[in-house]
Amino acid sequence: IADFKAVPLLIAAMQPAVKAKIGLTVSDRVKQYVDDFCAVVPSSKMLQSAGGYSIAEFLAGKAPEAKAATTRYTKVQYSDAPRLRLAGEVKVFGMPVSQNVMGPVLLAMESGKGAMEMCNIMEGAQNKPEFLAMNPFHHIPTMKDGSVAIGESNAILRYIAMKYKPQYYPVWDPALCAMIDFAMDSFSNEVYKAHHDTIYVVFEFAQAPADQAAANKTYTEKLDTWATHFLKGKFVGGDKLTIADFKAV
Numbered sequence: 001i002a003d004f005k006a007v008p009l010l011i012a013a014m015q016p017a018v019k020a021k022i023g024l025t026v027s028d029r030v031k032q033y034v035d036d037f038c039a040v041v042p043s044s045k046m047l048q049s050a051g052g053y054s055i056a057e058f059l060a061g062k063a064p065e066a067k068a069a070t071t072r073y074t075k076v077q078y079s080d081a082p083r084l085r086l087a088g089e090v091k092v093f094g095m096p097v098s099q100n101v102m103g104p105v106l107l108a109m110e111s112g113k114g115a116m117e118m119c120n121i122m123e124g125a126q127n128k129p130e131f132l133a134m135n136p137f138h139h140i141p142t143m144k145d146g147s148v149a150i151g152e153s154n155a156i157l158r159y160i161a162m163k164y165k166p167q168y169y170p171v172w173d174p175a176l177c178a179m180i181d182f183a184m185d186s187f188s189n190e191v192y193k194a195h196h197d198t199i200y201v202v203f204e205f206a207q208a209p210a211d212q213a214a215a216n217k218t219y220t221e222k223l224d225t226w227a228t229h230f231l232k233g234k235f236v237g238g239d240k241l242t243i244a245d246f247k248a249v
Contacts, residue, residue: 090114
């Protein structure tokens with residue numbers, strides 16, 4: 001599903017109008033990735049043609065004079081995916097003051113399979129080669145379990161639950177998992193920005209917005225909307241904890 005997430009955005013970046021209007025081009029590796037995806041996903045034709053409203057058609061209308069490049073790109077040779085080994089000892093790299101870090105840390109501790117590994121970003125620990133080998137985007141939290149190394153709070157929560165605490169993300173119940181994902185993603189996309197403009201200001205992690213009162217109002221409105229929609233019971237999943245609760249609390 002990661003490919004289905006990425007390709008619609010990347011095919012937009014590849015369109016001639018983008019190069020013509022803002023001068024942006026993508027790498028040969030990205031072009032090959034998109035071509036490989038489209039070759040095995042027949043429904044990807046909709047990215048090119050949808051009654052004038054496809055991504056390609058819509059962008060073509062923004063720069064009708066732009067022409068697609070005819071030059072061939074250099075293709076890479078693929079190697080086999082590495083075999084990943086689990087250690088059963090989860091290390092969540094981060095700092096205890098980070099709210100994004102602490103959800104995965106608490107879940108690792110709750111599962112009995114891990115804990116936090118200090119990564120002091122105030123001293124630049126996230127830019128050391130050994131950290132960048134795990135997460136080239138140098139963000140916390142980053143998790144390592146044997147040879148499995150991933151970033152992003154939501155992804156780490158899903159991994160720990162699926163491997164060590166499955167009742168918190170019950171993949172045998174797709175409807176509940178969908179609601180859990182909806183709750184976590186909407187918290188990240190809707191509530192977190194408002195959290196940044198309010199709570200992070202007090203932490204001195206962010207500068208105060210021009211209108212703090214308006215930012216406060218936005219935060220309470222976003223949070224109330226989230227709580228009203230998802231907290232119909234004690235927790236997001238009703239009476240039982242899920243990883244969505246570890247994300248938010």
